Amino acid sequence: MDPYNNPDQQSDTTIQAMVTRLEERGKHPVFARMIGAYLKHVTTDVPLRVLDLGCGTGVVARAFESNLHPGSVLVGADVSQRLLDAAGVLSPGSRILWRKVDAGSLPFGDSDFDVIAMHTLLSHVVEPEALLREAHRVLKPGGSLIVFDADHASTTYGLPEYARMLATDKRLAEAIATHPDICRQLPKLLKAAGFSLERHCSEIFSECGRGDFWLSSVRGFARLIPALGILPEEEGRAWVAAMLASHEDGTFFAAGSYYTFFANKG
Numbered sequence: 028m029d030p031y032n033n034p035d036q037q038s039d040t041t042i043q044a045m046v047t048r049l050e051e052r053g054k055h056p057v058f059a060r061m062i063g064a065y066l067k068h069v070t071t072d073v074p075l076r077v078l079d080l081g082c083g084t085g086v087v088a089r090a091f092e093s094n095l096h097p098g099s100v101l102v103g104a105d106v107s108q109r110l111l112d113a114a115g116v117l118s119p120g121s122r123i124l125w126r127k128v129d130a131g132s133l134p135f136g137d138s139d140f141d142v143i144a145m146h147t148l149l150s151h152v153v154e155p156e157a158l159l160r161e162a163h164r165v166l167k168p169g170g171s172l173i174v175f176d177a178d179h180a181s182t183t184y185g186l187p188e189y190a191r192m193l194a195t196d197k198r199l200a201e202a203i204a205t206h207p208d209i210c211r212q213l214p215k216l217l218k219a220a221g222f223s224l225e226r227h228c229s230e231i232f233s234e235c236g237r238g239d240f241w242l243s244s245v246r247g248f249a250r251l252i253p254a255l256g257i258l259p260e261e262e263g264r265a266w267v268a269a270m271l272a273s274h275e276d277g278t279f280f281a282a283g284s285y286y287t288f289f290a291n292k293g
């Protein structure tokens with residue numbers, strides 16, 4: 028059901044909900060800080076060839092553009108032409124090269140890039156193993172792979188009944204991520220693809236009382252739940268209403284955790 032592994036096959040409503048959500052979350056100060064934290068580890072001293080794989084609307088590619096040596100080449104690549112079109116419109120005057128690709132079989136030569144970033148890509152692809160092998164092939168020896176993803180399996184939206192909350196969280200996670208547990212698998216997957224894991228960092232992103240980042244996610248779900256049939260109609264409406272009401276009366280709770288993995292091609 029994950030709409031992010033085949034965006035071009037989705038309805039206009041779903042694509043619009045995705046564009047809005049990707050841009051809103053990219054602009055959120057906490058999310059932007061998490062991106063900035065890993066960009067700091069990419070050198071600006073020399074020109075680099077950088078690939079933002081699964082770039083979507085270009086949130087991370089645009090952040091890279093203002094943080095790289097000016098002689099660098101930056102490619103934003105995605106399977107979705109409709110998201111790449113949105114990225115082009117959202118990045119006027121940019122030098123980013125937008126490319127339509129399938130990350131499982133990349134149209135780039137061996138050892139072509141110094142840095143590859145995957146920002147919430149791997150949780151959405153059917154075969155993360157194949158994609159990591161391709162990334163390993165197109166990365167230069169000594170090059171850096173940065174993988175940032177959500178541990179969707181721990182994302183939770185507070186509801187008064189525990190059993191209902193667990194069941195709803197699971198349905199939502201499985202509806203928007205092909206691999207809700209990808210972060211838990213990454214140490215093994217990176218090793219199997221030939222990378223050496225240098226380090227990782229993680230962050231819990233929670234909102235209590237009022238929602239903002241997670242409220243924008245709820246609003247996205249308000250469009251996606253009926254469009255994708257994630258929950259029965261009445262149940263979906265009730266969940267959205269409960270989330271919005273808890274925000275209004277100051278009892279909102281939602282949380283999720285994010286991981287960044289830094290790996291090298293040895």
Ligand SMILES: C[S@@+](CC[C@H](N)C(=O)[O-])C[C@H]1O[C@@H](n2cnc3c(N)ncnc32)[C@H](O)[C@@H]1O
Nearest residue numbers: 031032049081082083086105106107129130146
């Ligand atoms: C959750 S979005 C993340 C977009 C962007 N990195 C961001 O964080 O704003 C996941 C992206 O992965 C892309 N994607 C999914 N499967 C892909 C594949 N096999 N090859 C390339 N891109 C893919 C989707 O089209 C979508 O743009």
